[in-house]
Amino acid sequence: MSDPWNRIVKLHEVSRGPLKLTLEAGGAERADIARRLDLESLSSFRAEIVAAPWLDGLELSGRFDATVEQICGVSLEPFEASVTGDIAVRIVPAGSAHAPPPEEGDLEFDADSPDAPDVIADDAVNIAEYLVEHLSLELDPFPRKPGVTFDYAPPTEGLSPFAALRKLVEPKA
Template sequence: MSWDKPVKLHELGRGPVRLTLEPDAAERAAVAKRLGLKSLPSLSARVIVKPWLDGAEITGRFHAVVEQVCGVTLDPFEQSLEGEIEVRVVSAGSPHAASSDGGELELDPDAPDAPDVLETDAVDVAGYVVEHLALELDPFPRKPGATFDYQPPEEETSPFAALKKLTEPKP
């Protein structure tokens, strides 16, 4: 089972579409599995989809509670996450879509991102919520208060140390 909430571009002709998204338990379990989480106790988002050029602009916020496994203690722990959503999309063939002619690509880090190109005439709003949640996840989760105490071996055991012992004169 997957979680999706499509909004067709032609629906935006009547004005912005406001959505409150809250997946059910089975959908949250599918999202958790997809993102490599132990579980996803809660996820909610408030999103506005409005017309933008010949496509759409998706803006909003999400809030989630994720359960991950600590990379130090291997204990599961919950963490609250929230983030902003801001994406622009256009239909395939749009003059506003990023060029794919194979020419040089100029990147301006201060410029807004190029719009995503849709494969159909619908925007999967839930997909963008999950994408932005994934961007907020810590790839190396650490339970609050968990510390990694590494004690290096007292004796140096490099391959060169072994060679040095072989070349030392014997008493």
């Protein structure tokens, strides 16, 4: 079993100013990520990230690029696809005055308001895990190989498995 992909940044490391990071998963890490995300393979995964101070936590922003191999949901053939995405996450430590209050009762969702910051238990943020999470959100849940179409023709009346039963129930003329 390979080690998970890690890139830990402590909150105090960004307190003096933004950190510009380039992360690229190696072969063992890509194999582990592909297994976790149920991909055939992950031939590349690279990101340019800025970790900047935000209130008493940090803000991650940047972009990632990956090349994934998935199975077509129509033809069941493997195919490669390029996946790109942006990341923008705010993170605060537990006990922060800026942490969202515990939710009670029904949750209200406002698509126009910014997301609440993530709360971490200690002062360490695994940026690689945030990248894997954002990659999983960008993957097509119903992958289709380019050029493949799904042609469905409903069965004709006489070929239906219930056609024989229908003949038994219908009155004879």
